[in-house]
Each structure stands twice: as structure tokens, then as C-alpha cells.
Amino acid sequence: MTRLPLTPLGRILKHGGAERVSESAKEELAKYLEEQAAAITEIALESAKANGRKTLKSEDIIYAYKIL
Numbered sequence: 183m184t185r186l187p188l189t190p191l192g193r194i195l196k197h198g199g200a201e202r203v204s205e206s207a208k209e210e211l212a213k214y215l216e217e218q219a220a221a222i223t224e225i226a227l228e229s230a231k232a233n234g235r236k237t238l239k240s241e242d243i244i245y246a247y248k249i250l
Contacts, residue, residue, distance in 0.1 A: 184212035191215075222246040 188208040195203045195211065225246035226238050233242075 184209060184216060186212040186215060188212060218250070221250060225249055 188205065191208045191211050192203045195207065200207075222243060223238075223246075226242035229242040229245050230236065230238050
């Protein structure tokens, strides 16, 4: 079970050109996005801590996704 809502993910896939989208396709996309978000968060937290902050900033997120 994913934490991301599936309906908006279906819309994103349709916006990308898919005519129809199965529930399993939406679930797999949600699973992948959650895994990527967790990886980005881990690196971003390290960046924030290295800069003496507890708060994640956009610069931490940008730094993290450039590394990945």
C-alpha cells in the first residue's frame, strides 16, 4: 500500500500520453516515487545537518536530486 494518492498519478500518466492506466501501473509509479523521495530525503537531511540546520530547505532537495 502506498501513501501517495493514485488518482493524481493516473492523471500524470495520461498527461504523458497514456490513453488508459491500470491500477497496478499507478501503484508501481507510486512505489517508485516513494522510494526516490526516501532516497532524496536521506541525502537532503545529511546536507541540512552538515550546514547546521534541522530544517530541510529547497537547496537541500536540489542538492540531493543532483547527486542521484
